[in-house]
Amino acid sequence: KEFLLSPIKMAGENLTVMMEFILLGFSDLPNLRGFLFGIFLVTYLSILIGNSLIIIITKVDAGLQTPMYFFLGNFSFLEICYTSVTLPRMLTNLWTQKRNISFLACSIQLCFLLILGNSECFLLGVMAYDRYVAICKPLNYPLIMNQKMCFQLLVGSWITGIPVQIALTYQIFSLPFCGSNKLNHVFCDIPPLLKLACGDTSMNEFSVYADAVLFAMVPFLLIVGSYVKIITTIFKLPSATGRHKAFSTCSSHLIVVGLFYGSGIIMYLRPKSSYSSGIDKVFSLFYTIVTPVFNPLIYSLRNKDVIAALRNLLTK
Template structure:
């Protein structure tokens, strides 16, 4: 008589699939949400893609500020593409299963792109700081070589740590519910499914969040405190208005992205709510990439002029 052997506990993780619940609690809105997020995804791709193209093609926009903005627009396309296609597929097919390998891959890319965004926003703040506080030294300090090094560092510096962090999380045994009450594979909802003590993993989440979220955020705040003090000393009201206009758009993006990210990752565990985390994730993973090109282009005369020339062509 053949007996069906039970898989060892150590192999449960390898055999497992997760279920991304997403909007499963709103079955009557599935088609509406699919259409809504499809439109949002198209808007993000077209708007950020257009900003990227016009900066690359227009000779008037070949400056460090626009070089970083082009990197930022391309990053937003990558960032949102790590989450929205899977969300759209789940809404369209109602098949919410995701393999452990696919979940780990998604988490890894989301963390890499989120870390890159934090660092790139800090670099953009430093660029504005040098341009406003040390305008005579700006061409020397922000040379083409320095800009490439800063952009490359923003894209690559967090990759080894992110891969290691993702491997550490998915090396755990998952013996609880397979259901992830989230739109994508994010750290907090995954850790809730893990067996045993997850203190080391939770501590590493805080360390990574401090290094890649809080440190860049504090550097940005420091840069802008210096920028504001310099702007207020400018004799011309026109120059003050121009300087504030240049910086305010970047600051709006910073507050929206970092505010939701800090609340999501640096709250005490006792205050974590799955529904709150889902709402916050919509801000930093979807809403910010959609609003960024609108904020930058609508508040920047050079980008608007370049866009008009691009459309005329």
């Protein structure tokens, strides 16, 4: 079957209720199915292993028991969760060639994707604030970033926006989907779902933009503001060694922010007229897979403390 539709009778009218979607994914590249499966499997295993190592060393290494590494360990855990929402199903679809996903499963996948993406935005903002306090207010850093404050910031990053993301998911899936249910994407995401919806979706598009501004752009602006003050403070440092050390501790975070936000902004905030399913697939893979797989490499290769902790762990 190409799609599953269920006709029902309601108020004297025949309506069609969508029961499942077909994730087209990479169906237009049948000859590359095995290759893509191998690439995504290796990528997923790399994400699991790399981020798990970061979590372990930030828990067991005595030299990494600081707020910065506390947030880094939780960020790595978030990356594993975020990737696990999409990659296992993508691998299953490539292996079995069964691309159908139920209406309920699609809505749950989108909801978790939005919630975890929202948490990632806020956690990146919290990590930028931590660096701001460490560099701009070093004498007050232990007092400001105490254990209680770190825990509150972490919990806030995870739960802030959950009701809004659930409401947005409900709004999207309350739309009438008529005709084809072929979702030209690799997972359930808002742009391809809106493309399948019938009738006027302008209010839904406005809700998506408002959600992106509130829960993505506000943390991004806080990150930018923090780094403006950080860079200003760094340039005032008298020692070149001190400036280099301060820049090195911030550069890893900035790279991750650039990768995640760059692809996300292009995906969600570009004009509807420039919509392209092929481009959307690439950018969606970028912010859901590329950032998590490079996260451990970025933080380990540019951080002597992490390299030393990894060496000690592997030696033991």
